[in-house]
Amino acid sequence: xxxxxxxxxxxxxxxxxxxxxxxxxxxxxxxxxxxxxxxxxxxxxxxxxxxxxxxxxxxxxxxxxxxxxxxxxxxxxxxxxxxxxxxxxxxxxxxxxxxxxxxxxxxxxxxxxxxxxxxxxxxxxxxxxxxxxxxxxxxxxxxxxxxxxxxxxxxxxxxxxxxxxxxxxxxxxxxxxxxxxxxxxxxxxxxxxxxxxxxxxxxxxxxxxxxxxxxxxxxxxxxxxxxxxxxxxxxxxxxxxxxxxxxxxxxxxxxxxxxxxxxxxxxxxxxxxxxxxxxxxxxxxxxxxxxxxxxxxxxxxxxxxxxxxxxxxxxxxxxxxxxxxxxxxxxxxxxxxxxxxxxxxxxxxxxxxxxxxxxxxxxxxxxxxxxxxxxxxxxxxxxxxxxxxxxxxxxxxxxx
Amino acid sequence: xxxxxxxxxxxxxxxxxxxxxxxxxxxxxxxxxxxxxxxxxxxxxxxxxxxxxxxxxxxxxxxxxxxxxxxxxxxxxxxxxxxxxxxxxxxxxxxxxxxxxxxxxxxxxxxxxxxxxxxxxxxxxxxxxxxxxxxxxxxxxxxxxxxxxxxxxxxxxxxxxxxxxxxxxxxxxxxxxxxxxxxxxxxxxxxxxxxxxxxxxxxxxx
Numbered sequence: 001x002x003x004x005x006x007x008x009x010x011x012x013x014x015x016x017x018x019x020x021x022x023x024x025x026x027x028x029x030x031x032x033x034x035x036x037x038x039x040x041x042x043x044x045x046x047x048x049x050x051x052x053x054x055x056x057x058x059x060x061x062x063x064x065x066x067x068x069x070x071x072x073x074x075x076x077x078x079x080x081x082x083x084x085x086x087x088x089x090x091x092x093x094x095x096x097x098x099x100x101x102x103x104x105x106x107x108x109x110x111x112x113x114x115x116x117x118x119x120x121x122x123x124x125x126x127x128x129x130x131x132x133x134x135x136x137x138x139x140x141x142x143x144x145x146x147x148x149x150x151x152x153x154x155x156x157x158x159x160x161x162x163x164x165x166x167x168x169x170x171x172x173x174x175x176x177x178x179x180x181x182x183x184x185x186x187x188x189x190x191x192x193x194x195x196x197x198x199x200x201x202x203x204x205x206x207x208x209x210x211x212x213x214x215x216x217x218x219x220x221x222x223x224x225x226x227x228x229x230x231x232x233x234x235x236x237x238x239x240x241x242x243x244x245x246x247x248x249x250x251x252x253x254x255x256x257x258x259x260x261x262x263x264x265x266x267x268x269x270x271x272x273x274x275x276x277x278x279x280x281x282x283x284x285x286x287x288x289x290x291x292x293x294x295x296x297x298x299x300x301x302x303x304x305x306x307x308x309x310x311x312x313x314x315x316x317x318x319x320x321x322x323x324x325x326x327x328x329x330x331x332x333x334x335x336x337x338x339x340x341x342x343x344x345x346x347x348x349x350x351x352x353x354x355x356x357x358x359x360x361x362x363x364x365x366x367x368x369x370x371x372x373x374x375x376x377x378x379x380x381x382x383x384x385x386x387x388x389x390x391x392x393x394x395x396x397x398x399x400x
Numbered sequence: 401x402x403x404x405x406x407x408x409x410x411x412x413x414x415x416x417x418x419x420x421x422x423x424x425x426x427x428x429x430x431x432x433x434x435x436x437x438x439x440x441x442x443x444x445x446x447x448x449x450x451x452x453x454x455x456x457x458x459x460x461x462x463x464x465x466x467x468x469x470x471x472x473x474x475x476x477x478x479x480x481x482x483x484x485x486x487x488x489x490x491x492x493x494x495x496x497x498x499x500x501x502x503x504x505x506x507x508x509x510x511x512x513x514x515x516x517x518x519x520x521x522x523x524x525x526x527x528x529x530x531x532x533x534x535x536x537x538x539x540x541x542x543x544x545x546x547x548x549x550x551x552x553x554x555x556x557x558x559x560x561x562x563x564x565x566x567x568x569x570x571x572x573x574x575x576x577x578x579x580x581x582x583x584x585x586x587x588x589x590x591x592x593x594x595x596x597x598x599x600x601x602x603x604x605x606x
Contacts, residue, residue, distance in 0.1 A: 011560070029602050029603060029604055029605060030602075030603040030604070030605055042559060047566050047569065048566050048567075048569075048570045049570070049590075050529070050533075050570070050574070050582075050587060050597075051591055051594045052553070053473060053529060053533075053549065053553070053593075053598065054596070054599040054600055055599070056472055056473040056553070057473065057477060057529065057532070057600065058501070058599060058600060058601075058602065059467070059471060060468055060471045060473060060477040061477065061498065061501050061602055062602055063465050063467035063468040063471065064462065064465065064477075065445060065498065065602060066445065066467050067466070067467045067468070068467070069465070069466045069467065070448070070449070070464065070465055070466075071448075074448060079476060088575055104496060105479070132597055201450075239601070241437065299483065347530075348520075359466060363466050367463070367464075367469065368466040368469045368470055372466075372470040373469070373470040373471070373472060373474075373555075374474055374555055374556075375470075376470060377472050377553065377554055377555030377557060378555065378557050379451060380472065380553050380554060381554040381555065381557035381558050382557075384554060384558065384566070385558065385562075
C-alpha cells in the first residue's frame with residue numbers, strides 16, 4: 001500500500017480493481033475479471049494492434065449499462081416489494097388482492113400513522129428547544145451538563161419514536177467516550193438523531209436558517225456543539241483548528257462527523273475525506289445499516305427537499321436499523337491521513353455488510369478528476385513500450 | 401402475456417409520430433430478441449441516466465458516469481451513440497447502439513439467413529470498431545486518424561516521434577494495397593484471428 005499522499009491516484013486505481021468483485025455479484029451484467037495486461041495480450045510482435053481498443057470499448061459499454069457509482073446516489077432496489085409505491089420501480093399490476101392490501105396500507109399509513117408521528121415530532125422539537133434554552137440559562141457546572149444530557153436524550157428518544165424507529169445497538173462497550181471523534185457512514189440527516197438516541201455528542205455542521213437555525217442556536221447554549229458559518233467552512237485550517245481545540249479538552253463530548261460528506265444510499269461506503277482524520281485523537285467508528293424492507297431512509301437531495309423527505313419517512317412503515325460500535329482506532333506513527341481514513345472505512349464497511357468504493361461521494365454533483373484517466377493512460381503506455389520494443393522500431397520488421 | 405406499463409410521458413417523447421408504443425417495443429425486440437426483463441432493466445437504466453427527464457440522453461448525461469469519464473476512449477464511445485449532427489439520443493437509439501454488444505448465441509447462427517444481418521454479428525461488431533477509428537467516415541483509417549486514437553489512449557506518456565513510428569509500423573503491417581491507409585477489408589483481415597465475439601460482448605445475468 002503506497003504511503004505517500006501523492007500516490008492517491010494509484011491507490012484509487014488499485015482499490016478499484018480489488019473491490020470490484022464484491023459488488024459485481026449484484027450487477028445486471030456479467031463482468032469478466034481480467035486486467036488490462038491479460039486482455040491486451042499480444043498475438044505477434046507488433047507494438048500496437050487495432051484490437052487494443054476492444055478492451056476500452058467493452059469497459060466503456062459495461063459502465064454505461066451498469067456502473068458502481070451512480071447507482072449509489074439513488075435508492076436501493078428491493079428484491080421483493082414492501083407495499084410502498086415509491087419502491088415499485090418497474091410497476092406491474094399483479095393481482096386484485098395485492099392491490100386491496102396496498103390500499104389498506106395506504107390508508108393506515110397516511111390517515112393513522114402520519115398524524116400521530118407529526119404530533120410526536122412537534123412535541124419532540126418544541127421540548128428540545130424549550131428544554132435546551134432553559135438549561136442554557138444555568139451557569140456552567142456539572143449539574144448543567146447532567147441536565148443538558150437528560151434533555152438531549154429525552155428529546156432524541158421522542159423524535160425517534162416519531163419516526164417509528166427501532167434501533168438495535170451492538171457492542172455498547174465501545175461507545176464513544178469524551179474527547180474522541182465519532183465517525184459513521186452517512187445515509188440521511190436522521191443518522192444524527194439515531195446516534196444521539198444512545199449517547200450525547202457534539203455536533204459539527206453548518207449554520208442553517210429557519211427552524212434548523214432555531215434548534216442550533218438553542219442547543220449550543222446547553223451543550224458545546226460546533227456550528228460553523230458558511231464562510232468559515234471554506235477555510236479548512238480554521239475548521240481543523242476549532243475541532244482540534246474541542247478534542248483537546250477531555251471533558252467535552254465526543255464530536256460526531258460524517259466523513260463521506262454527502263448522503264449515500266446505504267449499500268456502500270464511499271471515500272472518507274481525510275480532514276477529520278488529521279485532527280488527532282481517538283477515532284470511534286460506528287457502522288449504521290438500515291433495513292430497507294420497512295422504509296427507505298436514503299435522502300436523495302437532488303430529487304427531494306428536506307420537507308418532502310421527512311414526509312416520505314413518516315409515511316413509511318418504520319425505520320429499522322442496526323448500529324454497531326467498533327473498537328477505537330488511532331493513527332499509527334508513520335501512517336498518513338488517507339491511509340488511516342481507508343483503514344477506518346474498511347472496518348465500518350466490513351461490520352455493516354456494505355461494499356467499499358474508492359470513489360468520492362462528491363461525484364454526486366462534481367465531475368471526476370482527470371488524474372484517474374491519466375492513470376489508465378499511463379498503464380497502457382507502459383504496456384505499449386514494454387520489452388524495450390520501441391528501440392527496435394528502426395531495426396525493421398524482422399519478426400514477420 | 402405480460403402487461404407492462406411504461407411511464408408513458410417520457411416514452412411518448414421518444415416515439416416517431418407514426419408508431420404506436422407496441423411497434424416501438426417490437427422494433428427493440430428485433431434488435432435484442434432475448435428476454436423482456438433485460439429491456440425493462442435497460443429502460444430503468446436509461447431513465448436513471450436521464451436527469452432532465454425528457455426521454456432522451458445528452459452527452460453530459462453519459463459523462464456523469466465516472467467509470468466512463470475516466471476511460472481514455474470515453475468521448476469516442478459517447479459519440480457512437482449520437483447519429484450525425486444530433487445532440488440527443490432516445491431509448492431506441494440507445495438500444496440500437498448497445499445491441500452491437502450483445503453476445504452471439506449459437507442457436508442464432510443458423511437462423512434466418514435471408515433477413516438483414518443482426519447488429520451483433522461479427523462483421524457488424526468489427527464495423528462498429530472501424531467507425532471508432534474512422535472519424536471522417538471515408539471508409540479508410542488514415543495515419544492521422546490512427547494517431548488521434550493512439551494519442552487518446554496513451555495521453556502524454558509517449559512522445560510524438562515514438563507514437564508516429566508506432567502508427568507507421570502498424571499501418572505498414574496491415575496495409576495490403578499500398579495506399580498508406582486501412583480500408584475495412586484490410587481491417588477485417590488483420591483481426592481475423594482475434595476473438596471479436598468474446599471481446600466485444602456484454603453478457604446479461606438473467
